[in-house]
Amino acid sequence: MPERTATIASRSGLHARPAALFAEAAGEQPVEVTIAMQGDPADEALDAASILSLMTLGAAQGDVVVLRAEGDGAEQALDYLVQVLETDHDAA
Amino acid sequence: MQNFQGVGVSPGRIVGPVRRMPKAVTEPPSGERLDPAITxxxxxxxxxxxxxxxxxxxxxxxxxxxxxxxxxxxxxxxxxxxxxxxxxxxxxxxxxxxxxxxxxxxxxxxxxxxxxxxxxxxxxxxxxxxxxxxxxxxxxGVPAPGIPSSETPFILVAEDLAPADTATLDPAKVLALVTSGGGPQSHTAIIARSLGLPAVVAAHGVDEVADGSEIYVDGAAGFVAVAPSSEQRAAAAAWAETSATLAGFDGNGTTADGHPVPLLANVGGAKDAVAAAGLGAQGVGLFRTEFCFLERDTEPSVDEQAAAYKAVFDAFPGKKVVLRTLDAGADKPLPFLTDATEPNPALGVRGYRTDLTTPGVLERQLEAIARAASESEADVWVMAPMISTAAEAARFASLCSAAGLKTPGVMVEVPSAALTAAAVLREVGFASLGTNDLTQYAMAADRQLGPLAELNTPWQPAVLRLVQLTVEGSAQEGGNKPVGVCGEAAADPALAVVLAGLGVTTLSMTARSLAAVGTVLKTVTLEQAQELARLALSAPGATEAREWVRAKLPVLEELGL
The missing domain is CATH 1.10.274.10 (PtsI, HPr-binding domain)
Incomplete structure (x- = not known):
């Protein structure tokens, strides 16, 4: 299954506004995307489009997460979502 | 006709239609099964x-x-x-x-x-x-919880308001707030004061009034009447006129005989400062610098701080801006300064005291203030919170001087500073009384505790005596050093008169209160204010002090304050 790692760039971590932006972006993809902390088993990965899942994941700035997706458009979706995670949304 | 008596938390008299906040959604019974008719x-x-x-x-x-x-x-x-x-x-x-x-x-x-x-x-x-x-x-299929939406302005009646309701409360639509629950420190009260809306809390039974009923609300007296009388309508009409005058402060705080008492604003950042300048504030009497950095885990850089401070200074060119250095601790923890595990944070390492445990932060803040001051036209004064001794005042003054800041001062909120005011003021240029903490420490009553609300009022004669001692200390010191007030006390027009009578030189408050305080202050001479101060000091308790002074200020009743 295609996967990517990304380092959380936002100062507040994957909380609040950054989590909302990411969940929204994940929900707009043509494929279902999962998210897990690096090192956690793939079958415990959470739905990346769920803001509540993202909040319970508790990823802080600098943490590395793994995104996974399968199907048509998975590669492009993952590339795009890595960009979203690696942008500091608290900088604005 | 039905009347309700509650606690007035924000003045104003108004007549309008009721819109009730929908009742909270009740819990579906535990074990409720799916209707067999539905898949x-x-x-x-x-x-x-x-x-x-x-x-x-x-x-x-x-x-x-x-x-x-x-x-x-x-x-x-x-x-x-x-x-x-x-x-x-x-x-x-x-x-x-x-x-x-x-x-x-x-x-x-x-x-x-x-x-x-x-x-x-x-x-x-x-x-x-x-x-x-x-x-x-x-x-x-029932109305969503939350503030109802309406084309026409209404009086919002609720059990109590939650902080989340502020985001959706439109002051152009809501004329007044009335709640059956809550207290003077409830969110409803805080929201109402910050928006300048008349409000009554703890009016038991008021949430049974039918939607659309016309009611009269007196936010000073804490009174609500269903089906208003013609007198009440007249009172509301009169308030509409006075509130128009009370909406503006002419930027000149004085007594009737021209004794100046500059009225300043309490601000937490540039947005507040700009709004306060617009409301006629004669300067800033309390800039709570920690409000620029709440929810920050790490110390802001000197550049970042200087920019935040300059933004406030720029709202008051040529005017006085009094900064308080970071006041972390107790109810305002800053993770980079405070230890959240202290058993008794109000008596702990807070305010100026954090310099003992986290040295350097204060010096960097003073550096940022000095830089911002040099780049702006405001007259910048700096004071330290929670000063208890003359030695602390002296050390703070030397840190300010090293940073190039000319006017160091202290907050007087610990009773020991009031009791030794002459010695403390010898070391610095001014003092500012923080009446909220001064009251909590003088009365040994936690500010946050509802059951102790009666002890926690600056009308307590003991607190007024500490104010007087601070003013006397300044006179004794001989340097003619200003003693201001920057607590909630200054925003109460009756108490503001008493404070002026005690010899306080400036009053700093939430900008919304400037007009009311300025209006009432202009109705008394300095001598009358001094007489009222003596009266309040002679009262056996806070309730009597307040009642006696209010009885001598009929303008309060006329204006509905």
């Missing part, structure tokens, strides 16, 4: 439709909201159709639970999970429960 698939689909509709409603509100309110609403909207929440609920529905009960339980478990994570996540648990209530209301 699980249909129930899940119905839940999804309801969730989507709640999402759309919140999203529409987010689109017209601004700032922090917008971000909160956007995140809340996403929670409404969250896949994790809906999947958990669908699982319960498939096991035979009703849709309402299923979403109720699913949200409860998510909220608990967030709650257990603590901090920011725990606060979001409330949002999940808010979304849950909206979805259940949607499933039941």
């Amino acid at each position: 699980a698939e249909a129930a899940v689909a119905g839940l999804k439709t309801a969730a989507q509709s709640v999402h759309d409603g919140l999203k529409a509100r987010a689109d017209i909201a601004t700032g922090d309110g917008k971000a909160v609403l956007e995140a809340t909207a996403l929670m409404a159709r969250d896949t994790m929440l809906l999947k958990q609920a669908a699982k319960l529905i498939n096991a035979g639970t009703s849709a309402e009960r299923a979403i109720w339980e699913a949200a409860a478990s998510v909220a608990e999970m967030l709650h257990n994570l603590g901090g920011y996540m725990a606060e979001r648990a409330t949002d999940v429960l808010d979304v849950r209530a909206r979805i259940v209301a949607e499933l039941r």
Whole structure:
């Protein structure tokens, strides 16, 4: 299954506004995307489009997460979502 | 005709139609089963439709909201159709639970999970429960909880308001707030004062008044009447006129005989400062610098601080701006300064004392202040919070001097500083009385505790005596050094007169109160204010002090203050 790692760039971590932006972006993809902390088993990965899942994941700035997706458009979706995670949304 | 007596928390007299806050959504009974006539698939689909509709409603509100309110609403909207929440609920529905009960339980478990994570996540648990209530209301076909929307202005009647309600409260639509619950320190009271809306809290039974009924509200007297009399209508009309005069402060605080008492504003950042300047503030008497950096885990850089301070200075060119250095601790923890595990934070390492445990932060802040001051035209004064001794005052003054700051001062909020005011003032250029903390320490009563509210008023003669001692200390010191007040006390027009009578040189308050305080101050001579100060000091208790002084100031009743 295609996967990517990304380092959380936002100062507040994957909380609040950054989590909302990411969940929204994940929900707009043509494929279902999962998210897990690096090192956690793939079958415990959470739905990346769920803001509540993202909040319970508790990823802080600098943490590395793994995104996974399968199907048509998975590669492009993952590339795009890595960009979203690696942008500091608290900088604005 | 029906009357209600509550506690007045924000002055104003008004007549208008009632809109009731919908009752909180009740919990679907535990174990409620799915109606056998409905398939699980249909129930899940119905839940999804309801969730989507709640999402759309919140999203529409987010689109017209601004700032922090917008971000909160956007995140809340996403929670409404969250896949994790809906999947958990669908699982319960498939096991035979009703849709309402299923979403109720699913949200409860998510909220608990967030709650257990603590901090920011725990606060979001409330949002999940808010979304849950909206979805259940949607499933039941009853009005969504929250402030009703209306084309015409109305008086909002509720049990109590939650902080989240502020984001959606439109001051152009809401004429006044009346609640059956709450107290003087409740969120309703805080919201009302900051928006300048008349408000009465703890008016038991008032939430039974029917939607659309016309009522009269007196936010100073704490009185509510259904079907207003012609006298009450006249009082409301008179208030409409006085409030027009009270809406503006002419920027010149004096007594009737021309004794100047500059009226300054308390601000937490540039936005407040600009608003305060617009309301006629003669300067800033308290700039709470920590408000620029709340929720920060790390110390802000000198550059970042200088920019934040300069933005405030720039709102008051040529005027006085008094900064308070970082006042972390107790109710305002800053993780880079305070130890959250102290058993007794109000008596702990807070205010100036954090320089003992985290040296360097204060010096860097003074450096940032000096830089911002040199780049602006404001007359910058700097004071340290929680000074207890003359030695602390001397050390703070030397730090200021090393940073190139010319006017160092101290907050007087610890009784020891008031009792030794002459010695303390010998070391610095001015003092400012923080009456909120001074009251809590003088009365040994925690500010946050409702049952101690009666002790926690600056009308306590003991507190007034400490104010007087500070003024006397300044006279004794001989340097003609200013002693101001920058606590809630200064915003109470009657107490402001007493403080001026005690010899306080400036009064600093929330900018909304400038006009009322300025108007009342102009009705008394300095000699009358001094007489009222003596009267208050001679009272056996806070209640008598307040009543005696108010009785001698009929203008308060005339203006509805």
